[in-house]
Amino acid sequence: MNLKTETILEQIDDLFNARSVAIIGVPRGFKAGKLFLLALLDQGYTGAIYPVNPLAKDIDGLKCYPTLSAVPGPVDLAIVLTPHDQTLGVVKECAQKGVKGVVLFTAGYKETGTEAGAALEAEIVALARSSGMRLIGPNGMGLYCPKTGLSFFPRLSKVSGPIGLISHSGSLTNILGFMGPRKNLCFSKVVSLGNECDLSTQDLLAYLGQDHDTRVIGAYIEGIQNGPAFLKALRRASLNKPVVLWKMGLTEEGSRAAASHTGAMAGKRPIWEGVVAQGGGIAVEGFEAFADTLMAFSLLPHTIGRRVAVISGPGGLAVSAAEACGKEGLQLADLSAATRQALKALIPAVGTSAQNPVDVGLTASIDIELYIQSVRIAAADPGVDLLVIIGIGLSPEINRHYTEALIQARNEYQKPFVMVNIPGFEPELGQRFCEAGIPFFDSAERAMAGLSRIIQYRQWRQVQTEPDLETEHQCELKGWPKINFPSPAGRLSEYQAKQFLAAHGIPVTREILVRTADELPAAMTFIGYPLVMKGASGAVDHKTEKGIVITDIRTEAEAQAAFHRIMVRLEGDGKAVLVQEMIQGQRELVAGMVRDPQFGPCVMFGLGGIFTEILQDRAFRVAPLLRQDALELMGAIAGRGILEGVRGMPPVDKQALADVLMALGRIGLAHDNIDQIDINPLIIQGDRPVAVDALIILK
């Protein structure tokens, strides 16, 4: 961690621990801005609160100041509610007052899509930077921290807990803070970032990643401004604790909505999937999945196993829980003979099952002890890692007893329990389970999905070697030649592209550029049969479609004929024929480099040949790639089986393939003037990849 990062983390910490807050522009009447004042009062904030409004002497019983400079003591945090056209003046005042951080609530900046809005935002940022203040927003609600009493909305939970939350939407943090107690979602530190003109998602990821009050991080993200910094912060935080990510802008509809909400830039789903995989994030889609996953990570240990025992009375829900278990990659635990024996002795003989899922039968809704004792028997089985319980009694009294008995059993057996709601369960009982650390999911499908995400995180964490990212991510870029090819078409020819790739360590076909028939015999001898000839005029783009690629040439006569056939069909200047060894291999891949507007150079890998466009089976990783990233990238495509020993072909040399992918990332970082690289096909010859055709597009 460099000094700058440390400074930012201290600055953020200062804001969450602000000892005085000024609310500038707080309205006298009951308007939206009033909620900020009500929020601090409701949360019991013990620091100084300074309402600022030139038109009022006091507001809601608090003395009101005409200007910020009129406030007697120091102000750590200023919440600015004035319209955007007055904000610049107010921020100047904040700087003069020595405020540490400013929350800009008002909208009207970048998200309007106007130049004026963006310019104003930039001016405010420049001002803050020059005076050492940090900004949150604009179009954001600021900080909520039950421990220090900061809040931006009344009636949010007052209980501190393990969840750190970063959000581009203020209302989402309100809703979670409001519903929190029902699911025991308790927050350490919450920030609503809005347009994040200054403090950004990655700054907060870095902060919460090392915050001792935070055990799990959630982030609702509309857009990412500095992709590489975000990825680095994500990976670093994920090494310490799970980071649950709900990302907008992965569909066209969502992108447009995000742009008009917080000025966020759209992202591409496959790139985002690569970022999540590289950074160890846990990606979810939808509010329910987001809240469920935060609940699971905050209530359950992160070391749970995958052997699940399901205890259910409703037979259909038992079966559907088993189905969901299989779908999410969990296992139904094999109950021991002793466990099955004990269950058989307990539950009725017919209409039940002493196998897993345990179906205790309809009678259990009358005799609730059948549930309780079955749960105890299963919990005692050493082959069971955790219990998923689906059951309910016929009256509120029975269910209160049931709830406490299950909590007691969990405490005795010290094994994770998970409850599944059955409509009709009293909501307060669900809340009681959550308070006791037993997550209460609305359905078996959602319970299994939540558990599976914990296991997914555990697996990612286990294989991380914790390389020193700073060192590891440095790559040897010095001394590489810049591209210096003539390129009137804005791109390199196949021959030039492959020369360039070869110079960077990527294996390519042996080939010679031939301009006259006289040069052919020497080329033939050098390359050897069978060979391929391709027209090489700069004007030609889709070679296979214009009859200027001839394969499997076996004699000099065939070669001469092919040469003339191609030359006749070529158009434009610089006609030539590329004489190329013919690579034998049925496995055609594609590899390349693209520049993502948010994440910079990214390496692409997928199925090649005619399947490139048809299947779009490709995945991405952000450059630079660790060797581990490259190996995971190969495993991220649906057709990954092609890399194994199929149909008598040897398994692909994955280290050699990783070298190609890592080289493409390094090239992307080193050569700003390359916009895109496509190696297609990258054919597997024997067990090693060879670039058979390549396209390099320059900026």
Add this chain to the structure above:
Amino acid sequence: MNLKTETILEQIDDLFNARSVAIIGVPRGFKAGKLFLLALLDQGYTGAIYPVNPLAKDIDGLKCYPTLSAVPGPVDLAIVLTPHDQTLGVVKECAQKGVKGVVLFTAGYKETGTEAGAALEAEIVALARSSGMRLIGPNGMGLYCPKTGLSFFPRLSKVSGPIGLISHSGSLTNILGFMGPRKNLCFSKVVSLGNECDLSTQDLLAYLGQDHDTRVIGAYIEGIQNGPAFLKALRRASLNKPVVLWKMGLTEEGSRAAASHTGAMAGKRPIWEGVVAQGGGIAVEGFEAFADTLMAFSLLPHTIGRRVAVISGPGGLAVSAAEACGKEGLQLADLSAATRQALKALIPAVGTSAQNPVDVGLTASIDIELYIQSVRIAAADPGVDLLVIIGIGLSPEINRHYTEALIQARNEYQKPFVMVNIPGFEPELGQRFCEAGIPFFDSAERAMAGLSRIIQYRQWRQVQTEPDLETEHQCELKGWPKINFPSPAGRLSEYQAKQFLAAHGIPVTREILVRTADELPAAMTFIGYPLVMKGASGAVDHKTEKGIVITDIRTEAEAQAAFHRIMVRLEGDGKAVLVQEMIQGQRELVAGMVRDPQFGPCVMFGLGGIFTEILQDRAFRVAPLLRQDALELMGAIAGRGILEGVRGMPPVDKQALADVLMALGRIGLAHDNIDQIDINPLIIQGDRPVAVDALIILK
């Protein structure tokens, strides 16, 4: 509809309209069996109720009879609660009494996995059949019908409604019947089938499909006993009304659980997906999706358009609703200029959006009219098909006003409204929306998924030509020769297989079987160059892996050499070489026929060549295939783009390909002794498919 079907439908109708019910083996005390009696009393059943128990004079104030024959009047429906070892005698008594239908509640039959259990079940069925009685169960709960007062569990809703429900799980029907009023899920006729030893899912599909009280059908299915009959019933019902299917047993875990619950047989997911597509079903996974979809279909018109306007206060939820909209294939409506103008005039200038999704801003939580008026403005826009509304006020009073105002707006504009829950919304308000016919979903993601399923059904229904299924499904099978090849290996040789396929109209490679070098020249002349030679001994299985396939032979000398090379490598008797035209084409497909234990012969289609196993990109349809089924099957694989004009290749002749797929289905139906057919590769030459290699496995 044939006479037998009509009879079954009348028999089922008689059961739902039973005028007297005997409960045989009803317990005196409060045990599970007592719930059946309590259910009828609770539901206000007005027919005669006859408790039968030899040990009691009366039960819960009702006169009790020692035996069924002691009951004075006729008995339409008998609910049998006696243990399974007494059931046979009781069912005999029912037959003597002239009972119309028997519900067998007790378990202990096929689902135990024992021979004795299955045998007892079969004996009971035989007895019932011979006496014209219908059976429900065993291991099932029977009938719930608010209109006639039948019920199997106390406290189920007493309100009749449009949903017909078929379930292998009794508890699932209880839960839906119990929670129903909260979401306005109201049922016409519900049946809990258990092991379905007699009346089956397809019988009930046929019944509910033509039932005038039923507008949407839901089915929770653990297993299917007669696949073709099920498919026929599904398709017929789907032509009349939507059928929502929640199927278990698509994972290994779920299959095992379903087997021990109702003795159901496991199914394969890709076959099931084919069945759903052919039958027009709406497949869902999970309890929430099942309930959501039933709610959507029962409250909304089935003709909704896809242009959605989202009205939201919470900006983050607006963005996520837009995202879900895109993901589910719905469209965000383009609001007219007038609509946007009116919205701009209404809502605050900053921190909002007058685009779709409409973000009315934080202020709306204080000024609820902003929501109400925005909804009215959007509802008036002719470019908007339906409204999805996400918003809430700060107090219960405000929200009651809000609810009624939105219901009124819906009534005025006569456009479908959909509400999305925000945690904190009072549950009774959600119930009020549903009562008014406005579905209330727990999240935007689930709302969009529900809407998308309605549109999916509408689309399916629109393209159905309503062929007379009985006629259409007849296919010309007469006069086809049975296979009469020698097949010591239990399978046909490539040559035999292709002769057989060709005889059934499937285009295959031209080829000649050659046993001696003398026969070669004539074969060369007949086939023409380039050609392929393949070893044809019966002992060889994976040809490409043993060096006995030589392609691209261009001269007689090459042919002679190849012949000898192959003959030397062949083992066993009957050595020969297949001389075959070489099919030129980059597009390799696979087509075939498999026998599914539940659905019988199914046609398989997918990507072939080396991708067959790697991508497993294949789909299935049950034989026989309508032409429309064959065309849809081609569109059901991920790589369907390969059939279009790609890389300069012509689009595939889909009618020719459909002929192949339909022929495979007919062969499967006509030839019981064929277990499996694999045509791989089926190469596209030009635009037409040719079977290049084929395997036929006999039973």
